Amino acid sequence: MVEDSYKHKGMRRRLIQKLREKGINSERVLEAMGNIPRHIFFENAFLEHAYQDKAFPIGHGQTISQPYTVAFQTQLLNISPGDKVLEIGTGSGYQAMVLHDLGANLYTIEYQKPLYERTKNFLPQLGYKIHFFQGDGSKGLKAHAPFDKIIVTAGAPTVPNSLIEQLRIGGCLVIPVGDNTTQQMLRLTKVSDRKISKEVFSNFSFVPLKGEEGWR
Template sequence: MEDSYRHRGMRRSLVKTLRAKGINSEAVLEAIGKVPRHFFFDNALLEHAYQDKAFPIGEGQTISQPFTVAFQSEKLNVASGDKVLEIGTGSGYQACVLMELGANVYTIEYNKVLYERTRNFLPKMGYKPRFFQGDGSKGLPRHAPFDKIIVTAGAPSVPESLIRQLNIGGVLIIPVGDNEKQKMLRLTKIDEKKIRKEEFDYFSFVPLKGEEGWGR
């Protein structure tokens, strides 16, 4: 796997694009600038790697659009050392960005094929989150609580199990809506009974699978 001057130049151009689209966090932009996104693509598809768009990765899933990754990462407001749960490992690109931000990442994937592929691939890039395979809509209760939780698939509602697994002061980022589009929500756990909800733009994610998602 080669990360050439050309590749780094393409990443710098992508960072400029994201900045122009409203991503303001220098930490997030720097993280995007460090992760070699082309490693997730076949050589023949290199021109797609640093375009600001999602791209199929098989199993009905996609590698997320860089703007979406940057937007969720910015709203999550990751601090170095944060214990972060990612629901939907997918390609692993979002997990890499979170680790560049200093997060201690736990990531769970429903699809066994993607889980095995990404679990074997990310360490070759130098990224070693803690991988789990299973129903992400239930979170990872035995490893809770978490400082931050990020859901990278569209959910019909906010799973209560995820709220329970947040630390006091913790933040959950989740896209909620129907199968076509979802509104990005940020939920901050003020105390055990009080949640502050903020709403942002609409996005289009693949459906969350699991008991509290769109089914299997």
């Protein structure tokens, strides 16, 4: 049983208010994040960090993303209930919980085996029905394509062709692209088999996307 006390809820309300002030305007995204007890990913000693708007290490060179980053990417995806969504980089599972609570039929892949094992065992205990995979997310999940939406939660040097190929017509890919320190957030919409529409948003800083079509 997850403890979600009055104190936790108060800290979460303040975080959601901060996200609103920073420009997150999707009430569905804010509501989903407002309902998820982010502190379950933190040891008690670090509870105060759970609802601060910053990233936090989770081991194996990975982080639980900053809440603003999670909200920003999720808002760009514009999830509709029933959307078939691929998440590249399961990590702690926090972003997966947000996508699931917005109604996504979620497929998620993690490069680091220990993180995959931990999250694959943890989230179902909380009642989350998600399709978990371990492997090279830069190549997507061809066997389960096409997807309505794809989200990449690690910084890529370029846009992986495999991910574009695995999008449905009309689907979109949200991905940070750049060097090892700073990336631009992109939203690529597959208008047709031959045409991709690209939108460019703010700069962010993610851990590197590992794999054949990422950083080797």
